[in-house]
Amino acid sequence: MSDYILELKKVSRYFGSVIALKDIDMKVKLGEVHCLLGDNGAGKSTLIKTLAGVHKASEGEFLLDGQTTEFESPKDALDAGIATVYQDLALVPLMSVTRNFFMGRELTKKIGPFNIFDTKRANEIARAGLAEMGIDVRDPEHPIGTMSGGERQCLAIARAIHFGAKVLILDEPTAALGVKQSANVLKVVARARARGLAVILITHNVHHAYPIADHFTLLNRGKSLGSWLKADVSREEILEMMAGGQELEDLESELAEFTRTDAAANAGEGSTFEAAAAAQNAHH
Ligand SMILES: Nc1ncnc2c1ncn2[C@@H]1O[C@H](COP(=O)(O)OP(=O)(O)O)[C@@H](O)[C@H]1O
Numbered sequence: 688m689s690d691y692i693l694e695l696k697k698v699s700r701y702f703g704s705v706i707a708l709k710d711i712d713m714k715v716k717l718g719e720v721h722c723l724l725g726d727n728g729a730g731k732s733t734l735i736k737t738l739a740g741v742h743k744a745s746e747g748e749f750l751l752d753g754q755t756t757e758f759e760s761p762k763d764a765l766d767a768g769i770a771t772v773y774q775d776l777a778l779v780p781l782m783s784v785t786r787n788f789f790m791g792r793e794l795t796k797k798i799g800p801f802n803i804f805d806t807k808r809a810n811e812i813a814r815a816g817l818a819e820m821g822i823d824v825r826d827p828e829h830p831i832g833t834m835s836g837g838e839r840q841c842l843a844i845a846r847a848i849h850f851g852a853k854v855l856i857l858d859e860p861t862a863a864l865g866v867k868q869s870a871n872v873l874k875v876v877a878r879a880r881a882r883g884l885a886v887i888l889i890t891h892n893v894h895h896a897y898p899i900a901d902h903f904t905l906l907n908r909g910k911s912l913g914s915w916l917k918a919d920v921s922r923e924e925i926l927e928m929m930a931g932g933q934e935l936e937d938l939e940s941e942l943a944e945f946t947r948t949d950a951a952a953n954a955g956e957g958s959t960f961e962a963a964a965a966a967q968n969a970h971h
């Protein structure tokens with residue numbers, strides 16, 4: 688067995704003349720949360736789609752447990768133990784929790800010549816699988832549409848674990864969630880790690896990523912800025928690298944300037960808005 692469950696060597700991906708990824712190196716271990724960070728358009732989704740069998744790399748090598756691998760389809764990747772939870776989740780809102788849990792892998796029983804979806808057993812398994820992840824489902828036959836965004840993320844993760852994923856890829860799982868729901872999703876991520884899975888967590892929010900991550904890889908405009916173990920990099924250093932030190936300084940001085948002019952306007956006889964409104968009224 689290799690030290691790394693996944694390894695990318697100089698992986699590039701082009702879309703026509705667009706260079707979405709260039710020479711990406713990345714190593715992922717079982718039992719770690721590997722955070723893939725980068726601003727919008729950095730290439731994060733493209734990178735995980737090449738891991739998940741959606742896109743093929745244009746150049747470079749991809750090793751799964753030390754073996755050079757190329758997936759023909761997302762199903763190939765899933766069969767190899769790489770499960771991906773996309774932001775839109777591919778869950779069907781009107782289907783029951785249980786149906787969603789088993790979607791594509793229906794549990795059937797034979798009654799005479801027919802294969803029937805075994806609802807009772809499926810409900811039990813779905814409920815137990817979710818309970819293990821700390822999610823309490825009152826009625827597994829309720830439609831998934833009644834669950835919150837955070838609960839749906841948790842369901843998708845629990846499903847991947849239940850069906851034996853070794854690598855769990857989560858694309859911006861907390862992007863659309865509030866603080867409390869995000870915390871719940873991150874707890875489930877921690878449980879997946881405790882089970883020995885490798886988790887690749889994609890986010891542009893360092894504050895969500897930092898507490899749970901063991902390892903960071905930073906993307907910027909399709910290139911890797913590097914990989915660091917948590918012990919070797921602070922939250923502030925990551926923030927600065929992501930923003931590009933200079934850009935962040937520019938932004939800070941711009942904000943300071945904005946606050947000054949705003950304060951000056953408020954300190955006057957009234958805000959500029961009020962003054963303008965008064966001037967308008969004077970005409971009538
Ligand atoms: N299917 C595609 N066709 C053409 N360009 C694409 C395609 N997918 C992504 N890109 C481009 O690749 C770059 C990286 O995009 P993406 O991987 O979605 O970034 P991120 O997920 O980090 O926001 C962007 O410039 C995007 O426009």
Ligand SMILES: [Mg+2]
Nearest residue numbers: 731732733858
């Ligand atoms: Mg993306």
